[in-house]
Amino acid sequence: MGSPQRLPLAHVFKGTFVHSSSSSPMEILRGHLLGVDESGTIVFLEQAEQQEQLAKTWDFKMSDIRELSNYEFFMPGxxxxxxxxxxxxxxxxxxxxxxxxxxxxxxxxxxxxxxxxxxxxxxxxxxxxxxxxxxxxxxxxxxxxxxxxxxxxxxxxxxxxxxxxxxxxxxxxxxxxxxxxxxxxxxxxxxxxxxxxxxxxxxxxxxxxxxxxxxxxxxxxxxxxxxxxxxxxxxxxxxxxxxxxxxxxxxxxxxxxxxxxxxxxxxxxxxxxxxxxxxxxxxxxxxxxxxxxxxxxxxxxxxxxxxxxxxxxxxxxxxxxxxxxxxxxxxxxxxxxxxxxxxxxxxxxxxxxxxxxxxxxxxxxxxxxxxxxxxxxxxLGLDDVIGNFEVGKEFDALLINTKASDSPFDLFSADNFEDTLQKFLYLGDDRNISEVGFVSQFENLRAFGHVVDDDDDDDDDDDDDDDDDDNNNNNRTYKTSDEQRNCLPPEADAQLAPEVHCPLANSPSYIQNMKLYGMEYPFGQFGSPALAVSPPSFLGTPHLLIGRAV
Structure with a gap:
């Protein structure tokens, strides 16, 4: 009998991962690669030096890797x-x-x-x-x-x-x-x-x-x-x-x-x-x-x-x-x-x-x-499913941006990563949580996007930090089209917004066929969290993202 067929890879992230383990209250994993399959399960977490071998084993291209900036890291939800x-x-x-x-x-x-x-x-x-x-x-x-x-x-x-x-x-x-x-x-x-x-x-x-x-x-x-x-x-x-x-x-x-x-x-x-x-x-x-x-x-x-x-x-x-x-x-x-x-x-x-x-x-x-x-x-008896980034668990995670344009704290040249992490834990808030990702109720991995409250200030994006290279990719606006609307799964029979602002991938290849539709419980025109479809280049099925209406 052959070994069971593994699911295709859905995401590869490269950067810093912060989590806890049974032996350590906090592990800071700099320069690591994390892979997630279509079911939302973590299939590898290795040092970036293993990138070439991992690419061969899991059949992904270098262009498929989403690389975080020096000011970003993943932590468990x-x-x-x-x-x-x-x-x-x-x-x-x-x-x-x-x-x-x-x-x-x-x-x-x-x-x-x-x-x-x-x-x-x-x-x-x-x-x-x-x-x-x-x-x-x-x-x-x-x-x-x-x-x-x-x-x-x-x-x-x-x-x-x-x-x-x-x-x-x-x-x-x-x-x-x-x-x-x-x-x-x-x-x-x-x-x-x-x-x-x-x-x-x-x-x-x-x-x-x-x-x-x-x-x-x-x-x-x-x-x-x-x-x-x-x-x-x-x-x-x-x-x-x-x-x-x-x-x-x-x-x-x-x-x-x-x-x-x-x-x-x-x-x-x-x-x-x-x-x-x-x-x-x-x-x-x-x-x-x-x-x-x-x-x-x-x-x-x-x-x-x-x-x-x-x-x-x-x-x-x-x-x-x-x-x-x-x-x-x-x-x-x-x-x-x-x-x-x-x-x-x-x-x-x-x-x-x-x-x-x-x-x-x-x-x-x-x-x-x-x-x-x-x-x-x-x-809650869920530590075999979530809680850290161990292989075999669901990728239930937050993408933290410590240099968000409207961050409530400041960073200085002398700050190392540990300083930055402490500042987030003591001073940070939802403005630093740029994306929330987990497996949802639809058929495949439901990935990342920013959860937006109905009373979010429309002026949030007016800061004069546009020349910060680390934030430029987080300030794009994507428009939907009739062709893109056809990408929506049957469950997404809801209102489409003409424009969405999603703090998503650093790589344009990650953003494809963007879709936004309102939830069943809207407050205001686009007040409720919205879901966007964005299949990466190596994934044939849609991913749902909690997006942000402009």
């Missing part, structure tokens, strides 16, 4: 392990109360509005777009108690191509906002319906996750039923734990038969190797040992922990117990939907523990970077 999609409507406001009062005053009344599908569609479209624009290629979302609009969130995520877990929230206790709670049996039945309908849709990158809100909002009967459902269907679980001291006291009073908060989840089959619990600021050593034993993960949400004055998670203590750990934005307790903000707040939280002599040393920026990428993929 970031993983937000905890975010509340419905709370995005008030992100950046209302962080003036502690957790329990914050929930009853702001959060529950807001989430009760999500019966309205039009309102839900607007907010959910914006939050998915914003997280992608900020470099979040994978997210673990809380929705609300409403099944239909929770399914709508999953549909929107699928159309954008983001990878995600989506949970219909379950809560049968809520005396403070009684209109926003469920009858126990209804909650279980609707959760089962949510799971069945979402799985039947066969979205390639969106999965259901069992989502009891947290201990104080759930009866023991509800927790037990949800644990049974998670076990029967082998589903992921997400919730909150030990976020706030007042919450801890409430749980102890409500569930006196359990030794601690962790045991409450564990005894009800909700603490498994597919569980991710947010916050965990006050877990004891005994509880952390149980987390490690079960293989459960923690989502560190430092922005929310600070904003609501909840507590500070000792990340080093968690890692010493061999507990899987990722980062979460926790919108809207956390005021930013950017994982770069989560990295920065992680450093501040660690430094605060060092200042108060809880720990002798703090985390390094490299370690925080790992938590936002590979750590997040491990927390």
């Amino acid at each position: 970031m993983v937000d392990t905890h975010i509340h999609a419905p709370q995005y409507s008030f992100a950046g406001t209302r962080v003036d109360l502690p957790l329990l009062q914050w929930l009853t005053t702001y959060t529950f009344p807001t989430e009760s509005k999500y019966k309205d599908s039009d309102f839900a569609e607007e907010v959910y479209t914006r939050v998915v777009r914003r997280t992608l624009k900020n470099g979040t290629t994978t997210a673990c979302y809380f929705a609300t108690i409403y099944t239909d609009t929770s399914l709508l969130l999953a549909e929107i995520i699928d159309k954008f191509g983001q990878r995600a877990f989506v949970g219909k929230v379950c809560m049968d206790l809520n005396d403070s906002v009684p209109q926003y709670k469920e009858i126990t049996a209804d909650s279980v039945r609707e959760t089962d319906r949510f799971v069945k309908e979402l799985l039947e849709r066969k979205y390639p990158r969106v999965q259901p996750v069992i989502t009891p809100r947290f201990g104080p909002s759930c009866t023991e009967d509800l927790l037990r039923a949800l644990g049974d459902l998670a076990q029967a269907r082998d589903l992921h679980v997400q919730s909150h734990i030990s976020e706030n001291e007042e919450e801890l006291k409430l749980v102890a009073n409500m569930f006196p038969a359990y030794q601690n908060y962790t045991e409450l989840y564990d005894k009800n089959k909700l603490l498994t190797s597919k569980t991710v619990m947010a916050h965990a600021c006050y877990l004891s050593d005994e509880e952390l040992k149980l987390f490690s034993l079960r293989g459960a993960a923690i989502s560190h949400c430092p922005s929310s922990n600070f904003s609501l004055c909840s507590g500070v998670l000792n990340v080093q203590k968690v890692l010493k117990h061999n507990v899987k750990l990722g980062l979460g934005t926790d919108v809207a307790g956390g005021y930013s939907a950017s994982m770069l903000d989560a990295i920065r707040k992680t450093m501040i939280a660690s430094n605060s523990l060092q200042i108060h002599e809880v720990n002798e040393t703090g985390l390094t920026l490299k370690e925080a970077f790992k938590l936002a990428t590979l750590g997040g993929s491990q927390a």
Whole structure:
């Protein structure tokens, strides 16, 4: 028998790749070649000295290589392990109360509005777009108690191509906002319906996750039923734990038969190797040992922990117990939907523990970077698919341009690459994330383009940096034609924009048959992210790119 036929090569990139591995929190691979096949799988990552041999082995030409500038690098897409999609409507406001009062005053009344599908569609479209624009290629979302609009969130995520877990929230206790709670049996039945309908849709990158809100909002009967459902269907679980001291006291009073908060989840089959619990600021050593034993993960949400004055998670203590750990934005307790903000707040939280002599040393920026990428993929059980650039994983990546024309930070002649990388992690934002790439729901690799928010300023391209050779190729405008329109796949039956601005390849051979069409959820003329078809010279099938309308 012959060896199985390998898929054709789709992309070859040459330049710098920054990622984490099991042995190092950050590896900087300068002068490397990375190849991606038509399925979006990384098939090689080698030093550029191997270029001639790789070209023979994989049958590509030198002109097919996309070479990055000295100011660009690839990093893995970031993983937000905890975010509340419905709370995005008030992100950046209302962080003036502690957790329990914050929930009853702001959060529950807001989430009760999500019966309205039009309102839900607007907010959910914006939050998915914003997280992608900020470099979040994978997210673990809380929705609300409403099944239909929770399914709508999953549909929107699928159309954008983001990878995600989506949970219909379950809560049968809520005396403070009684209109926003469920009858126990209804909650279980609707959760089962949510799971069945979402799985039947066969979205390639969106999965259901069992989502009891947290201990104080759930009866023991509800927790037990949800644990049974998670076990029967082998589903992921997400919730909150030990976020706030007042919450801890409430749980102890409500569930006196359990030794601690962790045991409450564990005894009800909700603490498994597919569980991710947010916050965990006050877990004891005994509880952390149980987390490690079960293989459960923690989502560190430092922005929310600070904003609501909840507590500070000792990340080093968690890692010493061999507990899987990722980062979460926790919108809207956390005021930013950017994982770069989560990295920065992680450093501040660690430094605060060092200042108060809880720990002798703090985390390094490299370690925080790992938590936002590979750590997040491990927390969600996706580290065999994404998280770094190991051969065999999907090419789920961000192209970073540290010298973008509107970059929020400056570079100087004395800056080496490590300096530049640190500046991006501490000072950069979506303006430096020139392209977001991953495999989407269509037939082949869905590659790179810039995710654009509906309120992007039309004057962004008016900077006087046109003579910068490193940016010239990122400022082209491409027009569509009737002939090009015929290149669109059947799924792309949508509006075509007459012009698109796509920060794409440095090589003209990469840009062919450019197409732009609007998504199903537009805001403004071309407000939604758009998809462009661009087959490289050695690939016969179209690639979809998230483009930018001019």
